[in-house]
Amino acid sequence: MGLPEGSAPDLKNKSFTVTAxxxxxxKGANGMIFTHGGFTAGWGFYTQNGKLVVSHNFLDMERYRVVSTSNVPTGKVTLSFHFQYDGGGLGKGGVVTMFANGKQIGQGRIEKTVPMKYTSFESQDIGQDAGTPVDNTYKPPFKFDGKIDKLTVELQ
Structure with missing residues (x-):
């Protein structure tokens, strides 16, 4: 069971970094590293088909997906993404930049973000998606088949 939205770090209307x-x-890894929300709205950070992926579900109306340009390395790897919020109000967009061992491996734009609440029944999960999918390209629980030693969420 994950953290309920009200108890989890609030990712809305700000810049933040998630580091695992x-x-x-x-053989590579597939699966959810970190998710917050679900089919109604939220974020997903995962590996899929060798790539690192960050997705954002904007109120089940638009889904944004940023995929790394290179494969995730094997062995001990620090994977992270930074979301640089545009600012200037609620629900604005921003830029996602993804890293593997400190080296940039992908970047993309998310035009709109959820300004208020993702869901009343989903949670923030690490290592799997215990609820509904943020992105329809995977099926929960989509367990990460590597190992996560530590995960940090840094709010800016």
């Missing part, structure tokens, strides 16, 4: 210290098997 992981161990990626030699």
């Amino acid at each position: 210290e992981t161990q990626v098997p030699s």
